[in-house]
Each structure stands twice: as structure tokens, then as C-alpha cells.
Amino acid sequence: MPTTAYPAAVRPDVETLWQYNQLHHDIRPTDVGIGLGSHDLGVATHTAQLYQASMFPLIVFTGANAPTTVERFPRGEAVHYREHAIEKGVPSEAILLEPRAKNTSENIDFTRAVLADHGCVDSIRSATLISRPYQQRRSYAIFRKHWPEVEVICSSLPLELDEYIDTIGDADRVIDMLVGDTQRIWVYPERGWAIEQEVPTAVKVAYDRLVNAGYTSRLLPA
Incomplete structure (x- = not known):
């Protein structure tokens, strides 16, 4: 049964990836x-x-x-x-x-x-x-x-992490997707699908810990 609860121990790492994957662009008119x-x-x-x-x-x-x-x-x-x-x-x-x-x-x-x-x-x-x-x-x-x-x-809708998880209703799904999207930041450029972007050490460390914690369902094969 999906739940919005998730272990408090992983929250700092989830928050790190959550902030990294948002670009915080200033919104202005576009075409x-x-x-x-x-x-x-x-x-x-x-x-x-x-x-x-x-x-x-x-x-x-x-x-x-x-x-x-x-x-x-x-x-x-x-x-x-x-x-x-x-x-x-x-x-x-x-x-x-x-x-x-x-x-x-x-x-x-x-x-x-x-x-x-x-x-x-x-x-x-x-x-x-x-x-x-x-x-x-x-x-x-x-x-x-x-x-x-x-x-x-x-x-995107301006929601904090826990607010977003509440709207989806499934914390594990959100964290799995977040980990998977983070992996794609370096995998996609290697495959010619995206431009390269900097990945801070703190992001890689948080990603590795969440993978080790079992949030792996959205990972691409090595």
C-alpha cells in the first residue's frame, strides 16, 4: 500500500537531490x-x-x-x-x-x-x-x-519536498524517480542525449546512499 511516510534517516539525501534537480529559473514571458x-x-x-x-x-x-x-x-x-x-x-x-x-x-x-x-x-x-x-x-x-x-x-509547481510527496501519495515512488532522474544527469550525456552538467560531490554522495538504501527501481542498467 503506497504511503507518504519514508525513513527520517534518508531525508537529508532526498532533499539534496530534490534541490539539485530543480533549477530555480526566474520566470519571464516566453514564446x-x-x-x-x-x-x-x-x-x-x-x-x-x-x-x-x-x-x-x-x-x-x-x-x-x-x-x-x-x-x-x-x-x-x-x-x-x-x-x-x-x-x-x-x-x-x-x-x-x-x-x-x-x-x-x-x-x-x-x-x-x-x-x-x-x-x-x-x-x-x-x-x-x-x-x-x-x-x-x-x-x-x-x-x-x-x-x-x-x-x-x-x-514546476512551487512545492516543497513533503508537499509534493503528499500530492503524489507515494514516497517510495517519488524517491525512486528522483534517484533515477539524478542518474540520468550523467548517463544521458554519455549516450549523446543531453548536454553535460556539473554534479557536485554532495549530490553523488547522496545518490550513492539512496541507491544503497534500495531506491533503485528507476535506475538505468549499468
Whole structure:
């Protein structure tokens, strides 16, 4: 049974990774907001909030399904995100759909293609990338690799660690995902999928301790 409780002994290491994977960018107006599909409906909520604050005039929701989202979003992540944003007051004509992407590289490449199909990709000079909080750094690195000529700002719902775990309702899942995203910061550049980023020693130490504590379900094979 999922629970929001987790051992107090691991909390400092979880907090270290939580802070590292968020970029704390200053939000300002950009040409497009890109909501990355996942199990977290908070991405759509925050995208709608930023749109209503006039941070961008156009939204692209991108995402098909993963094994972790198919039950919650049976028609696809982007489709459900669009519906949620409309419920939050975003006009339907301000939203484009990209319903095929199954990973973050495809999110970026397929979003670019959708914008090209609608004749507006050449006007995109800046983008706000909206994701789960702990996905910011990885998404940023992938975006910079795949679309380097566009300036990117990352944003997420402004929640503290325990608040976020409460919204998801499963501490182990959040910690596993956080550990997995951290590993991808150095693995993806090695595979040519993302730009390189600095990984402080404190982050590597926290990561190693959490792996040793058993938070390994989202790790890539060595």
C-alpha cells in the first residue's frame, strides 16, 4: 500500500537531490509553454497558471503513455493535460497537442514538429518547459541538446519536498524517480542525449546512499 511516510534517516539525501534537480529559473514571458506529460497532473495545472499570468501565448502538451500513466490517463497524457487546462480556464485554441512522445527526447523533437506543422516554429525564440519538480534539470539538458537555438526556462509547481510527496501519495515512488532522474544527469550525456552538467560531490554522495538504501527501481542498467 503506497504511503507518504519514508525513513527520517534518508531525508537529508532526498532533499539534496530534490534541490539539485530543480533549477530555480526566474520566470519571464516566453514564446511557448511546453507541458511534459507524466503521471503528475500538477504539470497541467502549473502550465495553466503560467498561461493565465501571460507568461506565454501558446501551449503545447506533449506525451503519449508510459506503463505508469496508462491507467490514470487512458487517452494519453497530453490529451488529459489539455482537458485539465481547459477546465482551469485556458481557451482550447491556445493549446496544441503532441500525443505520440514516449520519452523526453521525443517530447522535444515532436513538439518542434507540431509547431512546424502549424507554421509557427520559426517564430519560437524562447520556451518555458513545465515538468515535475525533480525533472527540471534532466529536461533542460535534453532540450539544450535537441533545440539549442531556443532559450529555455524551466518551471514546476512551487512545492516543497513533503508537499509534493503528499500530492503524489507515494514516497517510495517519488524517491525512486528522483534517484533515477539524478542518474540520468550523467548517463544521458554519455549516450549523446543531453548536454553535460556539473554534479557536485554532495549530490553523488547522496545518490550513492539512496541507491544503497534500495531506491533503485528507476535506475538505468549499468
